[in-house]
Amino acid sequence: MCLGMVREMSPRERVLAAVEHKEPDRIPIHFGAPSSGIVEIVPPCHVTAGRNYGYTALVKYLGLYPPKPEPRMGSLNEVTNIDERVLERLHSDTRCLYAGTAPRKYMPDGSFIDRYGFRWYPLGPCYDVSGREPMRGVAKIEDMEKYPWPDPHDPIIGQGKEKEAKKLSEETEYWIIGVPELGQSLLAIYFFLFGYERALTDPVLRPEFFKATMDRMMEVQKGIVETFLQATGDYIDVFYLGDDMGTQTGPTMSLDFYRKHWKRYHKELVQHSKKFTKAKIQLHSCGSNWIFVKDFREIGIDILENVQPKPWHNEPWRLKRDYGNIVCFFGGIDVQELLPFGTIEDIEQVVKETIRIYGEDGGYILALQHTAGAEIPPEKIVAVFDGAYEYGRYPLPKEAEIDRRTLEKYPYLSPELAVDSDAPVPTCNS
Amino acid sequence: MILQQLADAIEKGDKQRAIKSMRDLEADIHPEDILKSLTEGIRKLGEKFENHEVFLTDLVLAAQAAYGVAEVLEPHLDKERMKARALGTMVIGTVEGDVHSVGKDLVAMVFRASGFNVIDLGTDVPAKKFATAAKECGAKIVGASALLSTTMLGLSKIPRALEQEGIRETVRVIFGGAPVTERFTKEAGGDLYAEDPFRAVKIVKKAIGCV
Numbered sequence: 001m002c003l004g005m006v007r008e009m010s011p012r013e014r015v016l017a018a019v020e021h022k023e024p025d026r027i028p029i030h031f032g033a034p035s036s037g038i039v040e041i042v043p044p045c046h047v048t049a050g051r052n053y054g055y056t057a058l059v060k061y062l063g064l065y066p067p068k069p070e071p072r073m074g075s076l077n078e079v080t081n082i083d084e085r086v087l088e089r090l091h092s093d094t095r096c097l098y099a100g101t102a103p104r105k106y107m108p109d110g111s112f113i114d115r116y117g118f119r120w121y122p123l124g125p126c127y128d129v130s131g132r133e134p135m136r137g138v139a140k141i142e143d144m145e146k147y148p149w150p151d152p153h154d155p156i157i158g159q160g161k162e163k164e165a166k167k168l169s170e171e172t173e174y175w176i177i178g179v180p181e182l183g184q185s186l187l188a189i190y191f192f193l194f195g196y197e198r199a200l201t202d203p204v205l206r207p208e209f210f211k212a213t214m215d216r217m218m219e220v221q222k223g224i225v226e227t228f229l230q231a232t233g234d235y236i237d238v239f240y241l242g243d244d245m246g247t248q249t250g251p252t253m254s255l256d257f258y259r260k261h262w263k264r265y266h267k268e269l270v271q272h273s274k275k276f277t278k279a280k281i282q283l284h285s286c287g288s289n290w291i292f293v294k295d296f297r298e299i300g301i302d303i304l305e306n307v308q309p310k311p312w313h314n315e316p317w318r319l320k321r322d323y324g325n326i327v328c329f330f331g332g333i334d335v336q337e338l339l340p341f342g343t344i345e346d347i348e349q350v351v352k353e354t355i356r357i358y359g360e361d362g363g364y365i366l367a368l369q370h371t372a373g374a375e376i377p378p379e380k381i382v383a384v385f386d387g388a389y390e391y392g393r394y395p396l397p398k399e400a401e402i403d404r405r406t407l408e409k410y411p412y413l414s415p416e417l418a419v420d421s422d423a424p425v426p427t428c429n430s
Numbered sequence: 431m432i433l434q435q436l437a438d439a440i441e442k443g444d445k446q447r448a449i450k451s452m453r454d455l456e457a458d459i460h461p462e463d464i465l466k467s468l469t470e471g472i473r474k475l476g477e478k479f480e481n482h483e484v485f486l487t488d489l490v491l492a493a494q495a496a497y498g499v500a501e502v503l504e505p506h507l508d509k510e511r512m513k514a515r516a517l518g519t520m521v522i523g524t525v526e527g528d529v530h531s532v533g534k535d536l537v538a539m540v541f542r543a544s545g546f547n548v549i550d551l552g553t554d555v556p557a558k559k560f561a562t563a564a565k566e567c568g569a570k571i572v573g574a575s576a577l578l579s580t581t582m583l584g585l586s587k588i589p590r591a592l593e594q595e596g597i598r599e600t601v602r603v604i605f606g607g608a609p610v611t612e613r614f615t616k617e618a619g620g621d622l623y624a625e626d627p628f629r630a631v632k633i634v635k636k637a638i639g640c641v
């Protein structure tokens with residue numbers, strides 16, 4: 001549906017139109033954390049092969065150095081308070097509002113401990129907990145219960161957030177994304193606590209332990225959602241939840257496995273969130289998510305972020321063809337190959353074609369498919385967002401305008417280059 | 431029949447049934463036949479994984495079942511004979527600066543189940559350690575993975591380290607991991623690339639003339 005391009009929309013109107021599957025004046029754009037922004041390189045984190053760009057390099061490239069305020073980083077070193085001038089310059093229609101956290105306390109070895117008790121160690125350009133999970137090896141319910149789970153009603157979560165949210169909502173025209181810590185993940189928190197293999201196998205090999213742990217985890221996660229949304233729920237436009245259900249080569253689990261073991265918890269968290277806000281619900285899920293999309297929609301997800309074009313069956317044309325009328329896609333610009341290794345010309349062509357595929361009848365917010373790593377030069381990031389701004393005006397072209405050479409480099413843009421373009425859509429019968 | 435049940439239990443990732451099937455076997459069935467059955471289960475699972483009929487959870491559950499069987503079986507195996515009959519030795523690890531292990535562990539599991547002698551160096555492995563280990567054990571293959579587009583740049587140090595040890599010509603180097611591509615593998619001086627463990631086995635077997 002076309003709204004008629006009489007006037008320039010406000011950012012909030014633009015994003016809302018897209019989310020409601022109407023064509024706005026141009027493709028909405030998002031740049032920034034929690035998972036589509038940029039990292040900052042701070043010692044002791046480092047880059048292994050001498051490519052050391054990141055946030056400061058971007059700010060310098062844009063002629064806006066020094067950044068204001070001083071950058072503050074999330075667990076993966078993504079900048080959570082990007083300079084307003086940078087967001088404006090990159091045409092971002094969104095602004096993020098984060099749950100409050102205590103200041104990060106560093107240990108002598110450079111690691112720090114977060115609200116959940118995860119100790120994040122420096123790893124290359126960011127931090128990681130893999131291999132050092134605090135409950136690795138724990139398999140008894142009583143031991144799990146002894147774990148110092150976070151206080152879900154810690155006042156710091158919502159402290160000052162109502163005022164901040166009200167101001168953003170009433171004094172700006174941006175689309176406000178409410179972001180709790182770590183996206184209130186479930187699968188991810190499970191593997192940060194016990195290790196990845198345990199997260200995948202405990203539902204089958206330790207069903208009682210899994211259930212007891214999930215009950216405890218849900219109590220915490222729902223409490224944090226409640227604390228955050230009681231302060232902000234009236235002002236935010238979308239509430240951000242997250243879990244990584246996909247990998248590069250396929251989903252982490254079959255649809256049956258998801259429905260049997262995990263879906264109920266995602267559903268419960270979405271339903272709980274909706275008690276405190278009328279905002280749309282956005283789910284972050286990396287990797288191949290194609291088999292899950294109908295189920296995500298069924299439990300109340302409005303926006304699927306951040307759609308990544310390279311994983312199995314996650315190509316823009318396939319997602320748009322199979323699910324374009326039920327969810328809004330968010331993301332889509334490849335930071336695994338296109339941005340680190342492509343040319344500026346590649347980027348311009350891929351951005352233009354991605355917009356053309358995803359943008360028909362709205363239903364698309366352009367963003368990076370994940371945080372830009374330190375190996376991506378700033379001029380390439382700027383090329384993405386200037387390209388989106390230039391090529392994203394409706395009406396979009398009906399036919400592809402990408403040359404064959406570029407298409408062959410990025411074959412995810414064409415069903416003609418896919419082996420199984422006509423794979424049947426998984427059914428939702430649960 | 432029971433061997434078939436064992437293969438089926440492995441394929442379905444049913445650890446308890448796999449171990450029970452193995453315990454039900456007649457005492458005169460050779461442990462190597464049991465291993466063959468285990469390999470058959472993994473091979474079938476591999477086909478399904480390639481066809482996207484099963485996913486990561488199924489692989490990890492199958493690995494747990496296979497390890498469960500292998501643990502019970504280990505005291506009965508003639509290790510020297512097994513080593514001598516292995517298709518070759520592979521040294522495997524996650525690249526320096528990267529501590530992600532699940533993908534690498536699965537690759538190791540599938541190579542073991544396919545008849546290779548696998549030496550797993552773990553995660554965050556310096557290039558020199560790959561080369562030293564490969565030289566010491568006469569490995570035909572070195573496999574390295576990276577999950578991050580930054581840490582993957584360190585993969586290029588591995589072929590150079592093998593050169594410095596004087597064994598580059600005798601070792602095939604295979605790279606994998608989410609951001610790694612065939613093109614990157616060539617640029618980084620590697621020989622082979624695979625996007626999943628089962629394709630990796632096929633490619634390596636072909637490269638070393640086992641098929």
